[in-house]
Amino acid sequence: MATVECRDLCKSYGSQEVIRNFNLSVADHEFVVFLGPSGCGKSTILRMIAGLEEISAGKLMIGGTCVNDRDPGDRGIAMVFQNYALYPHMTVRENITFALERAGVKKPDIDTRLSPVVDSLGLDVHLNRKPTELSGGQQQRVAIARAMIKTPDVFLFDEPLSNLDAKLRGHLRVEIAKLHRSLRSTSIYVTHDQLEAMTLADRIVLMNKGQIEQMGTPEEIYSRPATLFAAGFIGTPNMNFFELEASEGRLRDGALDLPAPAAVPSGKVTLGVRPGAVHLVPEGTPDAIPAMVERDEFHGESRLISLRSGAHLFTSAVPATTQIHEGESVWARFDASALHFFDTERGHRL
Template structure:
């Protein structure tokens, strides 16, 4: 059992509080991703769990044992960093074996473990080579092997793919996912890349300013963002936003902007008469209207930028001085200067209180 519990964890550097009353429970075998912009505290939190940073308040427990005062080597964790930190004068075999030799593990046991992890990560042909003879992806696999060989209860990854090119990142991301399925070790993975988070995580912990903004599965966070920040951070292309005001209309709410009207059901949103709101809609939730008549739940404009995305194209146009993006099939992309009308698909509208930034969608959000 290797669950992790962070209870009221704080971290301050002098008068600057970078982690604020952080509370989280991670289940045994769970793959959790800490996601957020640079400076949000995700790497600092990971280093506190690893024992590389002291905590200023609260408690961290691993497998039911409080680890605040334990040395990193006594916590049962292994960490893989953004920089591979391999010894350039050693062979790959010796790099992987280094930690076990310091622990005075028997030579035969070291050899057995290296053969096992090398086979798992496809490193057998490279054990006699030096790190400089390997590609970036191969070196990162060596760093993972060095962590694996200690048979830790917890894996900690700190932006391990940031130094790789896009194709190699995709390949390594798949390898890490398969490795987790095989080992089923409790894993925390830090990244600012939402694609890594969405494809790897059982749950995402989205952070902002040293605090949790939302916790949930990738689908929950994408489909039911708790705040305006979450909605703007998650999703590519970015969500579109318009400022609107609520007006009651029978069993519906009318959300009115400058020249736009959106009609939504009262049972779906907790809205007050006259409330100032921000309406959000993803580019994938806009579909081309059969004609260009202005109507409710429709956005119209002149296409001023077309971005080819392969199967799709992103059409950009301006509404109420806001740039709006809509995804259309590449085969039916319009020409620049074409007047377009897009209807919001049913259920594609997100609404946030303009003052607090909180979603007004009814029901519990993570």
């Protein structure tokens, strides 16, 4: 397998610059996930690595060699697309082996390579069927098998599960993780689904407006988001935010008056609190704030309670057994050990 290095990569369409000075090193055998909203540039970078988009500036290194001017077929990569891109007139076997046949690989060698690939993906019983006879999940397995059989240095995945239903996405997510471990491949995976990123990645590259917003393990980005954008994008349900004034050891606005940690400077700050750190407590609990229940959502193992205190609307995640009613007056307290503070104007973590 191989390393991947992006050195000051840039991409422009005419005068519009969509990627600027992108730098990233992917280690051998690492599974890196590009995560971000639509239009943030993650698929564009993947296509530049694949050779499907021209690099406007910078260097792309695969296995220590600059590949800027190499054709996609000469980069040692295999790519799995969102839309499967299967040939409808070919059987499953023909779709998987087509690239090897075109490359002149002999049939006995193709058969030797085909068997373990289809066995690992459960496709051995479907080899003589056409893609139209398969489910969406089976078609995506064929696309993955077609990439695997090429034994590439680097696997690229461009939102491969986004066309599937939730149950099937979960199943294939597990299969992709198992394949990565068994093949010890170097993999780069693009998604806008944070659950896929959190469960698959060795390291997440969180993208925003063509640049890296934050990079780290799933635990690092979730537990210590570096910016307001990262804090708001990572985590389900979303983090609560409160714009407050820090002064004399307190955090205040018209409705809230909370203790401020010593490390928080005076001035405007944004307090971030995940719903799981918002606890419903008895009246009179120190530093608790009064609130009214606006909505109670049953989520199976938990309830998501929408609360209003003054102008602030925020949520609390509580056990499903909690007895609560819309319109009820309650008291909420933030877990002091699980608070996040950000510079309101610049958006950076304090």
